[in-house]
Structure formats: structure tokens, C-alpha cells
Amino acid sequence: MGADLVISVGDLAGHLERERRFSGTRDVSLRLGDSTVNGPMAVTGVVVGTVDGVQANFRVVANARLTCVRCLTERDEQLESEGLQHFSVMPDEDGYAIVDNEVDVGETATDELALSIPATPVCQEDCKGLCPICGTDLNSDPCDGHGEDSGSPFAVLKDLFDS
Numbered sequence: 001m002g003a004d005l006v007i008s009v010g011d012l013a014g015h016l017e018r019e020r021r022f023s024g025t026r027d028v029s030l031r032l033g034d035s036t037v038n039g040p041m042a043v044t045g046v047v048v049g050t051v052d053g054v055q056a057n058f059r060v061v062a063n064a065r066l067t068c069v070r071c072l073t074e075r076d077e078q079l080e081s082e083g084l085q086h087f088s089v090m091p092d093e094d095g096y097a098i099v100d101n102e103v104d105v106g107e108t109a110t111d112e113l114a115l116s117i118p119a120t121p122v123c124q125e126d127c128k129g130l131c132p133i134c135g136t137d138l139n140s141d142p143c144d145g146h147g148e149d150s151g152s153p154f155a156v157l158k159d160l161f162d163s
């Protein structure tokens with residue numbers, strides 16, 4: 001599974017004019033906070049020869065399950081990101097390298113996808129969130145049931161005296 005994202009580059013490395021297009025999918029399982037990506041990511045791109053190796057230009061797309069940090073509503077959103085990764089026979093600081101004349105673009109695409117997961121997703125820019133007192137979703141229900149005394153132990157007593 002995902003072998004279509006392992007690209008043979010033996011005839012590309014060191015040849016600037018050569019390139020190979022690729023596309024494939026791989027199942028991934030990623031999590032950032034309450035946001036998750038569980039399922040296939042689709043990767044398309046091209047691997048081109050460089051002086052000392054190859055460079056992969058790619059686009060990665062996957063569906064993420066995001067939870068709004070304000071109102072806690074869950075929704076699916078398509079994540080889309082583009083990446084660029086150079087490979088040579090010597091591993092770079094992230095460990096990417098040409099191994100046995102092959103490069104694994106699925107690995108670098110997974111890293112790119114992980115970086116594109118929003119750290120603090122919101123369902124909409126002006127999400128009003130939940131009422132801190134009664135928990136009502138303020139987007140659908142304008143909660144105005146609490147006066148200034150809300151939260152104070154005397155609020156209950158005041159209600160008693162008022163009625």
C-alpha cells in the first residue's frame with residue numbers, strides 16, 4: 001500500500017533535463033489537538049533531476065476532521081498543501097535521501113500534510129462560541145438569560161426575592 005509514492009530515480013539523479021510525473025495515494029493517521037486526518041491522502045507531482053540528486057514538487061490533498069475551538073462543532077474540511085523536497089544520496093536534516101535509487105515522496109507529503117493541519121480551527125471567522133455560563137451555542141441561539149449578577153451566588157437569592 002502506498003508503493004506508488006516510492007519513485008525510482010536512478011535514471012533521473014544528476015540529469016537536469018529529466019523528470020518523472022507521479023500520482024498516488026497513501027493512508028495516513030495524523031492528529032493535532034482535536035483535529036485528525038484518518039484516511040487516504042492523494043499526492044501528485046513531478047520529480048526532476050538536480051546536480052546531486054532529485055527534487056520533488058508535489059501537491060497533497062486529504063480530508064481532515066476539525067473541531068471548532070470556540071463552539072466545539074465538528075466538521076470535515078479538505079486540506080491542500082504544496083511541498084518541495086530535495087533528495088540526494090546523503091540524508092538531509094530531516095532524514096530524506098535517495099535509498100536504493102528510490103525516493104519516498106509519500107513520507108515527505110505526510111510531513112507536509114501534518115504541517116497544514118490548523119492548530120486552532122474555527123468553524124467561521126466570527127464564531128461566537130459557547131455561552132460560558134449555560135453552554136448554549138451562541139451562533140444559533142442568542143443567549144440573553146443572564147444578567148450582570150450571573151455567576152454570583154447572590155444571583156439565585158435575587159431571583160427568589162424578585163419573584
Ligand SMILES: [Zn+2]
Pocket residue numbers: 068069070071072073122123124127128129
Ligand atoms: Zn464555531
Ligand SMILES: [Zn+2]
Pocket residue numbers: 131132133134135136143144145146
Ligand atoms: Zn447562557
